Amino acid sequence: MNTNLIEKFRSLSRRRLFIFGGIFLAILVLVGAGYYYWGWRNDAYRKGMSAIERYEELMRQDTYGGKTPEETLKLFVEALKKGDIELASKYFMLDDNGSRERSTARLIDFKNRNLISQMAKDIEERAEPDLESRLYEDDFNFVLYTDDKQIGAEINMEFNHYSQVWKIESL
Numbered sequence: 001m002n003t004n005l006i007e008k009f010r011s012l013s014r015r016r017l018f019i020f021g022g023i024f025l026a027i028l029v030l031v032g033a034g035y036y037y038w039g040w041r042n043d044a045y046r047k048g049m050s051a052i053e054r055y056e057e058l059m060r061q062d063t064y065g066g067k068t069p070e071e072t073l074k075l076f077v078e079a080l081k082k083g084d085i086e087l088a089s090k091y092f093m094l095d096d097n098g099s100r101e102r103s104t105a106r107l108i109d110f111k112n113r114n115l116i117s118q119m120a121k122d123i124e125e126r127a128e129p130d131l132e133s134r135l136y137e138d139d140f141n142f143v144l145y146t147d148d149k150q151i152g153a154e155i156n157m158e159f160n161h162y163s164q165v166w167k168i169e170s171l
Contacts, residue, residue, distance in 0.1 A: 056162060058098040064090035065165030069140040069157040072166040073127060080120035085111055093158050093167035103171070127155060140166070 064087075066072040072091055079088035085107045092103040110116050122144055130141040138159035146152040158169040 055094070055096075055098050058094055059160055059162035061163070062090075062094055062160060062167070063163045063165060065160065065163070065167050067165065069129075069142070069166045072157065072168065073123065073142060073155065076168060077120045077124050080116050080123075083111070083116060085116075091168050092171075093160065093169050103168075106171075122153075123155070126152070130154070 064075075066075055076088055076091040079085075079091070085104065089100050089104040089107055092100050094100060095102065107116070110119055123142075126144040127142040128145065130143045133141045133143075138161070140157040140159075142155040142157070143151050144153040144155070153171070155171050156169040157166050159165075160167050
């Protein structure tokens, strides 16, 4: 009878040990997953910070442009007259990703449709400062009027504080 009792106790101890081991293993897995998630979140935060720092560095290096909106527009028109799309695209402000892909693609489209020289001529002859639509000090607009005195196009300029030059925000 004693041996049966001892066997039951051993069986019960093994079962408890197995349950305890399973619970301990589950806790370890949860702690490991939490640690992994915490590290992933902090790493994503650091990458976000470095993306901002990277963008600021790109903005500091973006020195194509003039000290005035008029100077930047003149440089842009000169590049268009030469048919130099790569240079002309450098007068555009960087987008949030640090690229000028959309503005470059738009200029390439104009070039493919043989509209670059007309665009340069229109800007040179028709662009007039629009001081009334200026929203703040670092914002400047030009408007291009049609023959019947309607606004045909607008060019929005933005001052790049990092490199101290005016850039084309939109065209």
